[in-house]
Amino acid sequence: MALETPTIKQLEYFVRLAESSTFRGAAEQLKISQPTLTAQIYNLEKTLNLTLVERSRSGATLTPAGRDLLTNARQVLEEMNGLLDQAAMMNHGPGGTFRMGVSPTIGPYLLPHILPGLHQTYASLKLFVRENTPKALELDLLEGRLDLVLISQPFGTPRLTTEVLFEEPLKLITPEDHPLAKLERVETHHLRGQNILTLEEQYSSYHQMELLCSELGATIARDYEGSSLDALRQMVIMGMGLTFVPSTYIYSEIHQPQGLSVRDVENLNLHRTLVLAWRQNSPNRGFYRQLAELIRSLVKTNLSDAKLSF
Known part of the structure; x- marks a missing residue:
């Protein structure tokens, strides 16, 4: 020794x-x-x-x-930083700088609705926000380059703790001149044979769409995988296929859906679950749970029209 x-x-x-x-x-x-x-x-x-x-x-x-x-x-460095953060919280209330990772399919459409409220509640809290793909965020969190991550499930390892924030529906968007856009009701059998656009394979929604297409007889447009929700939207407008996007994106970006039709699909419970994640042994885990509860409260207040589930 x-x-x-x-x-x-x-x-x-x-x-x-x-x-x-x-x-x-x-x-x-x-x-x-x-x-x-x-x-x-x-x-x-x-x-x-x-x-x-x-x-x-x-x-x-x-x-x-x-x-x-x-x-x-x-782990030693994290414990020391946690000790200093905890001492600062005892002296001045929650504060300090935390490194938060977010998926690019979440951050731009959620953060504007919660960051002002977080700042109002915790005036000395600073969040260094970094966008990256889900796999990269998970690795950065495990290796200590991030303190917490805002991401959708499935996500995590036994070394990570996740706190569910909310569930949001995924809605079908089609070109405005597509036959499905003219139907009074869109049902699951109407998707048979349709070309479904999806994000790249590194996103969890890819596998969700892959399973959906297999069940409904639709086809994933593998040659046209999008790198962002905006890219999917533009490809739909160009008539390259149909896609599903989360309701927070629609609430944030599609106020006047020019060239698009936003539809629900009858009897199709398609959604994604958003979580706040951190390392299981993080010394700040108590504060992170408080943060998750505050985020849920802000989302309920500021995104009430997005039809989210808690």
Whole structure:
């Protein structure tokens, strides 16, 4: 067992080096000199009596021991940050800076309705918001680059905790001159043989649409997968197919659906479930549950016309 204890700063330098893969890049991010970083990593290795980093001209690569200890180092830093955040909350109420990830199919259509209310309730709270794909957000959350994530299910591993915020229906949109747009009622059998546009496979809705098409005899337009909800909308207007989009998107973006028809499909319970997620052992998990409850309350008030379920 090591006779000395690594410092928090040494662990921070080690984690940043692991993420950067080069001493120069990590030193620039940490705003310290490269010799200082090198010395601190050496001292950490000496304290632990382990070689953590393989040095080469091409960069820095973690040894097996370094990879094994990286998760523990991140957890120690998270606990320390959580201690400081908790102390700040005790002194001044909830506040500080938290890094929140959001899916691009959620953030632009939900955040404008909740961020003002969050700021009003927690004046000293700052949210650094980052958009990314679901898989990237999950990895960033697990590895500590994000504190919490706003995303749709299915999502998560045993190391993550999720708090359900609400469910929202997915509505069918068609070109305004499409035969389905002229029907008084659209039923599931009307979708047989239709071309369904969907987001790329990295989004959970892709698999949802894949299953739906299989059940109803529709076809996924695999050559025209959209990179965003706006892209799907434009492809529908151009007559390339039909698609399903969440009601928060419709509420936010389709006030006057020029070129489009927005329809419900009879007896089709198609929806997505939005959750707030964080690491199971996060020291701020109590506050995150409060945050989830406040978000639910704000959504109920500010998005009452979007027909969401709680």
